[in-house]
Amino acid sequence: MTDRQGEQAASKVVERIRAVQWDGDWSDVFGKAMSRRLLMREYLRRSALWSQTYFAESAWPFFDVTEYMDPESMLPPNTANELEDLLRTRMNGSVKVTCRGAVRLAQLRSSDPTIEGTGLPDLYEPLIRLYERGGEFMEDNAGAIDLTGVSFRPGSLQGNASNTPIVALNNAVLDALDVEGRVTFYASDDRRGPVFRRLFPQEGGQHEEVFSGRLGWQPTIRLSAMEADGDCVRIYDQDAARIIEEALHGAPGAADQE
Structure with a gap:
């Protein structure tokens, strides 16, 4: 890898931030x-793993990991200036820190091949995708994270570090999860596919649907029948994401997997 490749990698992240x-x-x-x-x-989850690897536990969860990996590393002047111009907008502090960290980490990982040997998943990619799907997040005085429409506490570093991967970085999976209104997911009692959902749109009523791979969500009457027979259970959204990913695996046009 070369410094030029590092600069190009950093510039790509800057452009993604600019497009948000x-x-x-x-x-x-x-x-x-x-x-x-x-x-x-x-x-x-990823932030907890990186913070443990680079002794940055005190900075978890929103931090610039490159300050712990290589404090002497610097972005090329042009890239640094472009980034700081973007960060002068009204983004809150944690968003600015993680955007800066994402750009600097991209540059460092592309310039230094030894960094790739850590075996850690890309730290900031989930956050960049979060920004691309609706802008910044907020933190309240009680430590909760507000994502516009949902708020939750982050939990502990140790608890997050012990989690299995939560969701595939696959736009087809992410799109399939999103819907306006209240939704609950169901699957067979062994938590295998297919995945069903009961949707309560904001305008009222309810719909029952099943996820059918490339066909997406389709109307169904099977959910009510399975409930009546005791053949389905309610599942968490991360379980629904896993089953949707399995349904889409190998489907043309669905390959956006990290």
Whole structure:
């Protein structure tokens, strides 16, 4: 790897940050609350792993990991200036720190091949995708994370570090999870596919649907029948994401997997 490759990698992240709709329509952001919550939880998991590896536990969860990896590393002047111009917008502090960290880590990992040997998943990719799906997040005085439409506490570093991967970084999976209105997911009692959902749209009523791979969500009457027979259980959204990913695996056009 070369410094030039590092500069190119950093510039790509800057352009992704520049393209984010930081002041998007509230209803659009609200409709992506589920995928954004899962992406944030996946970031918290990865952040815990990186903080343990680089002795940055005190800075968890929102920090610039390159300050612990290589404090002497610097972005090329042009890239640094572009980034700081972007960060002068009204982003909150944690968003600015993680955007800066994402750019610097991209540059460092592409410039130094030994960094790739850590075996850790890309730290900031879940957050960048979260930003791309609805802009920034907020933190309240009690430590909760507000993603517009959903708020939750991050939990402990140790608890997040011990989690299995939360959600695939696959836009087809993320899109399939998002819907306006209240939703509950179901699967067979062994928690295998297919995945069903009961949707309560904001305008009222309810719909029962099954996820059918490339066909997406389709109306079904099977859910009510399975409930009546005791053949299905309610599942968490991360379980639904796993089953949806399995349904899409290998489907043309669905390959956006990290």
